[in-house]
C-alpha cells in the first residue's frame with residue numbers, strides 16, 4: 416500500500432518510507448491510499464473474537480500487502496499483550512479502559528506496534544544484506560542493525576515510546592526530557608529502563624529538547640554516521656493501530672447486546688486517537704456518532720461551531736496531555752472528509768471543559784458511582800453525560816490510569832489513589848539519566864561518540 420501526504424506535494428511513499436520519515440517532505444501527514452471496508456462476516460462474528468484476532472483483521476487491511484501474514488500476526492499479538500476492557504460506569508455510559516498497558520496510557524498501543532514494525536523492517540534489511548552481498552556481511556549487516564530513535568518528551572510520550580521499544584532488537588532509543596520539568600512518576604517510567612533506552616536529561620525546557628531532535632535530523636554529518644528516525648505521534652505506525660481498540664470495544668458492547676446506537680467519546684489533544692476511530696468508522700464499524708472532548712484548549716470545538724480553524728498557543732490544564740493549540744491530526748480529519756465542515760460536524764460533535772468542571776466531574780463521579788476517572792477521561796465522561804440520548808449507548812475512552820496523575824486526583828477526591836504494581840515497579844528503579852546541555856554541539860558530539 417502506498418501513502419500520500421495530506422499536502423499532496425510530496426511523492427507517494429511506501430509503508431517503510433512513511434514510518435521512517437514520520438512527516439512527509441512537504442510537511443504533510445501520511446495517509447493510506449485506500450481504507451478498505453471490512454466484510455459483513457467479520458462484523459457478524461466479531462463478538463466471538465479475541466482482541467488480538469480482531470486487531471489482526473484490522474491490521475491486515477492496512478499492512479497485509481506489505482508484511483507477510485505470520486510476521487504481521489506476531490507484531491499484532493506482541494503489541495497487544497494486555498486487555499482493553501469495557502467497564503460499565505452508570506446509566507448508559509461505559510468506559511473503554513485503555514490503561515492496562517506497560518505505561519498505563521493508550522499511547523502504549525501505537526508505540527509498541529511502531530517498535531515492532533521498525534524491528535521487522537530492520538530484520539528484513541539485515542537478512543537481505545546477508546544474502547545479496549556476503550562479502551559485505553559484517554559492515555552492511557551491522558549498519559542495518561542499528562536504528563536510533565530520537566524522541567523529545569514533556570512527559571507521557573517518552574514513557575510510551577521508551578517502553579514500547581524496550582528490548583526490541585536493532586533499535587536504540589534516546590529520550591530527551593527537560594530537567595526538573597517532568598513529574599517524578601513520569602520520569603521514572605523512562606529513566607530506569609536501561610537496556611536499549613537512554614534518557615538524556617537536558618538542562619533546558621521542552622522546546623530545547625525538541626530543537627535538539629530537529630537539529631539532529633537536519634545534520635548531514637550526523638546522518639551519514641548513524642541512522643536516525645523519530646517516533647512522533649503523527650507517525651502512521653503509531654496512529655493507525657489505535658483503530659484496533661474501537662473494533663474490540665464494539666465487540667464487547669455487542670456481547671452485551673448494547674451495540675445498537677453507539678456513541679464514542681474521545682478525550683482529544685492532537686486528535687490522533689479520535690482520527691483512528693474515524694478510520695474504523697470508514698472501514699464499516701457501526702458507530703452512530705463521535706464526540707471529541709476538549710479541555711480549555713478548544714480549537715477543534717470552535718471549528719465545529721464556526722467552521723473556522725483558528726490555532727492558538729496552548730494553555731496549561733490538569734488534563735495536560737490534551738494541552739494542544741494546533742492539533743496535528745486535524746489535517747487528517749479534513750482530508751478524510753474532503754474538507755467538508757458539514758460532513759465533519761455531522762458525524763462529530765464537541766465539548767470543552769475548564770479545570771473546575773473537570774475536577775467537579777471527577778469528584779462527583781467518584782463519590783456517586785465509585786468509578787475513579789483520570790482528568791482526561793473526566794472530559795469524556797462529562798461530554799457523554801451531557802450529550803447522550805436515552806436510546807443511545809455511550810462509550811468514552813479512558814486514556815490513562817488515574818494514578819499517573821496521582822497528586823491532582825488525590826487533591827480532588829480527598830482519597831488515596833491505589834498505585835498499580837506496574838507503576839510501583841518503575842518507582843523503585845534507579846534513575847540512569849545522562850546529563851546533557853541544551854547546546855546542539857554537545858548533543859551531536861555525544862551521538863557521534865556512542
Ligand SMILES: *Cc1c(COP(=O)(O)O)cnc(C)c1O
Nearest residue numbers: 683684685686687688736814815
Ligand atoms: C495523548 C493523550 C491524549 C490525547 O490524545 P490525542 O491522540 O493526542 O488526541 C489524551 N489523554 C491522554 C492520557 C494522553 O496521554
